[in-house]
Amino acid sequence: MSDKLPVLVTGGAGYIGSHAVLALKDAGWPVAVIDNLTTGFRFAIPEGVPLYEGDIEDGELLARIFAEQGMGNGIGAIMHFAGSIIVPESVENPLKYYHNNTAKSRALVEAAVKAGVPHFIFSSTAATYGVPEVSPVTEDSPRSPINPYGMSKLMTEIMLADVSRAHPFNYCALRYFNVAGADPQARTGQSTAGATHLIKVAVEAALGKRGHVAVFGTDFDTPDGTGVRDYIHVSDLANAHVLALAALIENPGQSLTMNCGYGRGFSVLEVLDAVDRVTNQTIERRMEGRRAGDPDSLISDNSRIKATLPWVPRYADLPTIVEHALAWERKLTGLRGE
Numbered sequence: 001m002s003d004k005l006p007v008l009v010t011g012g013a014g015y016i017g018s019h020a021v022l023a024l025k026d027a028g029w030p031v032a033v034i035d036n037l038t039t040g041f042r043f044a045i046p047e048g049v050p051l052y053e054g055d056i057e058d059g060e061l062l063a064r065i066f067a068e069q070g071m072g073n074g075i076g077a078i079m080h081f082a083g084s085i086i087v088p089e090s091v092e093n094p095l096k097y098y099h100n101n102t103a104k105s106r107a108l109v110e111a112a113v114k115a116g117v118p119h120f121i122f123s124s125t126a127a128t129y130g131v132p133e134v135s136p137v138t139e140d141s142p143r144s145p146i147n148p149y150g151m152s153k154l155m156t157e158i159m160l161a162d163v164s165r166a167h168p169f170n171y172c173a174l175r176y177f178n179v180a181g182a183d184p185q186a187r188t189g190q191s192t193a194g195a196t197h198l199i200k201v202a203v204e205a206a207l208g209k210r211g212h213v214a215v216f217g218t219d220f221d222t223p224d225g226t227g228v229r230d231y232i233h234v235s236d237l238a239n240a241h242v243l244a245l246a247a248l249i250e251n252p253g254q255s256l257t258m259n260c261g262y263g264r265g266f267s268v269l270e271v272l273d274a275v276d277r278v279t280n281q282t283i284e285r286r287m288e289g290r291r292a293g294d295p296d297s298l299i300s301d302n303s304r305i306k307a308t309l310p311w312v313p314r315y316a317d318l319p320t321i322v323e324h325a326l327a328w329e330r331k332l333t334g335l336r337g338e
Contacts, residue, residue: 005119005249006030006069010056010108011082012049013040016123016179016234018188020079021049023238029245032069034061035082043335044188056082057104062111074168077119077245078112080105083152086196087127088291090149101152106159113167119248120160120171121241126259126298128154128175135265136301139175139257146293157257170255172244177230177261177300179237181321182328189328190234198268199231199322202275203329205283213283215268217290220297226268228297230261233315233324243309258308261300262316271318278322 007024011017012033017040024031025046032050045051050069054061066072083101084090090097105122112120127150128143145151160171180199182189190200204210218225237260244256266274269285276282305311315321 004029006032006071006076007079007245008065008069008071008076009033009079009081011035011040011080011123013037013042013044013051014081015190015192016176016237017079017081018044019183019234019238020081020241022046022183022187023235023242025049027242029242030069032065034065039192041191044191046187055104056080056108059107059111062108063115066111066115066117071117072115074116074118076117077121077248078108078117079121079123079241079245080108081123083123085149087147087149090147090152094148097148097152098155101149102155102159105156109159109163113163113169118169118252119245120169121244121248122156122160122171122173124153124157124173124175125150126175126177126261126300128157131293131295132298135295135297136263136299137259138301139259139304161255164255168252170248170252172248172256172258174237174240174244174258174260176237177232177259177298179234180231181233181235181315181324183235184315184324186324186327186331189325189332191332198229198271199275199325200329202272202283203322203326206275206279206281206326207329207333209329211284212286213272214286214288215272216288217294218287219290222267222296224267224269227294228265228267228299230263230265230299231271231318231321232261233313233321236313236315239314240305240309240311243311247309256308258305259300259302260305261302262313263300263302264316265297265299266318274318274322278319278326
C-alpha cells in the first residue's frame with residue numbers, strides 16, 4: 001500500500017466514478033472522492049473512503065484536499081469523472097456543458113499543476129468522433145463532435161495535451177463507448193433516475209419501473225435495422241483506469257489516449273433480446289423515429305489499449321452485463337424503498 005500514490009477521484013459518487021473508487025480500493029490504492037452530489041449518491045462511496053462534498057472549481061477546497069491526502073510536489077494522481085453527460089441536454093443548454101465539462105476541468109487541471117500533482121486520468125468519450133465514416137473506430141479517426149457534449153470533452157483533451165507539453169504532467173484520456181452493467185458484487189451501479197442508457201432502461205422495464213422501451217430508428221444500415229453499439233462492462237472500464245494510472249506513473253514523460261470498448265457491437269434489438277432471455281419475460285418495444293446524429297454503428301478498435309496495458313476484460317459477455325445491471329436494479333429498489 002505504501003508504494004501507491006494517493007488518488008483523488010472527482011465525481012466518485014457517480015456511476016463510473018464509484019466503480020473506479022472500488023477498483024482502486026480493491027487494488028490497494030489510497031483514494032479520496034470529491035463530488036458535489038448533484039447527480040452522485042453518498043451511498044455509492046465505500047466505507048473508509050473520504051468524501052469531500054464540493055465543486056472541482058473550488059481551488060481552495062482542492063488545495064486543502066491535496067494537503068490532507070498527501071498529494072502534490074510530484075505525488076498523487078487525479079481521476080476525473082465529474083461532468084455532465086446527457087447529449088440532448090448539451091444541445092439545449094450548451095453553456096452548461098462548456099462550464100461543467102470544460103471550464104471546470106480547466107480549473108481542476110490548473111489546481112493540479114499548481115500543487116505539483118503529476119498524473120491525470122480523464123473520462124472522455126467516443127462522442128469526440130462524432131459520426132465516424134468507418135467502424136470500428138481507431139484513436140486516429142477524425143475527431144468531429146456533433147454536439148456540445150462531445151465538443152466539451154474534446155476541448156478538455158486538447159487542453160490536457162497542451163498542459164502536458166508545458167508542465168511535468170502526464171495524462172491518459174480514455175474514450176468510452178457504451179458503458180453498462182454494475183459491480184458484480186452489487187456494491188454500486190447506475191443509480192440515476194431517468195437514465196437514458198439502453199441496458200439500464202431495459203432492466204427498469206423488466207422490473208416494471210417503465211412500461212416499455214423505445215427503439216429509436218429501425219432503418220439503420222445494420223443487419224436488423226437498429227443501431228449497433230459497443231457495450232463495455234463498467235467494472236472492466238474501471239479496471240482500465242487503474243492500469244492506465246500505473247502506466248502513467250511508470251512512464252512520466254508519456255501521455256496516452258485510448259478507446260475503451262470490446263471491439264464487438266450489438267444492435268438495440270439484440271440487447272433487448274438478451275434482457276428478455278435473462279429475465280425470462282418479454283419487454284414491450286415501441287418503434288420510434290431516429291434521433292438526430294445517431295450513427296448506424298459505433299464500435300471501438302481496442303487494439304491500442306490491449307497493446308499498451310495488461311488489460312484483459314473479465315465481463316465481455318452481454319448476458320453477464322445484463323445480469324449485473326439487473327441485480328443492481330433490484331438492490332436499488334430496496335435502497336430507495338420503491
